Amino acid sequence: MIKYLGQTRLLVAVDCIIFGFDGEHYKLLLIQRGFAPEKKHWSLMGGFVQPNESLKKAADRILKQLTGLENVYMEQLHTFGEPNRDPVERTIAVTYFALVDIQKYEKQLSKEYHAEWFSLNEMPELIFDHDEMVEMAKNRLRYKAALHPILFELLPEKFTFPQLQALYEGLYDTNFDKRNFNRKLLSTGLFVKQQEKDKENSKKGAYYYKLDQNKYVDDFQAFLKFIPNPEKFLTS
Known part of the structure; x- marks a missing residue:
């Protein structure tokens, strides 16, 4: 086998940043x-890329092996390559961020690796440069959500406007006026009202809605109408 002479071999790892939303946080x-x-310290899901794997296949394998999760929304984020980021060997880390519906995948979590959900406001200290990875993923998510409805990956197929409001308020760390927010949502024409109501969270109940994917494709800019200061997130 031909090899490049005089070159140092490096390890390549994949780290997965998995976001969820419990309806409030x-x-x-x-x-x-x-x-x-x-060992036993809190970490992102990660592992080394094998010689016969692409980066995406490695990320899928690691996610399945360590958490039991599969078929979730996931995209590549960034490459971390500081020489001393791993104290054992020189390791390049390629990060992916994923969005999952907590309720849908809760039962799939692997008990062997003690996978556990933590509020972003109450996270333990993470190993190596994983805190930096999480912060970068949060910023990318804010940027992406201003252009695309990827946050719906965090919600069930049917959702209420209060749930959607909490979803966007939590991401952008701001508060919306309820009536104004609902009015802007309806003005997009992207939501299909259902007959059922969610009566668990209020006596009156809130109607469920679904996202009209066909209309969204024709007018993706509609989501910018209710993102606070979208230009702040579209220059990243």
Whole structure:
């Protein structure tokens, strides 16, 4: 086998940043690292890329192996390559962020690796540069959500406007006027009202809605109408 002479071999790892939403708060899925260094400390889901794997296949395998999750929304985020980021060996880390419906996947979580959801406001200290990875993923999510309805990956197929309002308020760390927010949502023409109501969270109940995917494709700019200061997130 021909090899490049005089070159140092490096390890390549994949780390997965898994976001969820419980109806009120954003959460991050973490595991306890199973080997030294930093054994039993909280970590993102990660592992090394095998010689016969693409980066995406490695990310899918790691996610399935460590958490039991599969077929979730996931995209590549960034590459972290500081020489001393891993104290054992020189390791390049390629990060992916994923969005999951907590209720849909709760029963799939692997108990072997102690996968656990943490509120983004109450996260434990993470190993290596994983805190930096999470912060970058949060910023990318704000940017993406101003252009595309990817936050709906965090919600059930049917949702209420109060749930949607909490979803966007939590991401952009702001508060919307309820009536104004609902009016802007309806003005987009992207939502299909259902007959059922959610009566668990209020006596009167809130109607369920679904996203009209066909209309969204024709008018994706509609989502910018209710994002606060969207230009702030479209220059990243």
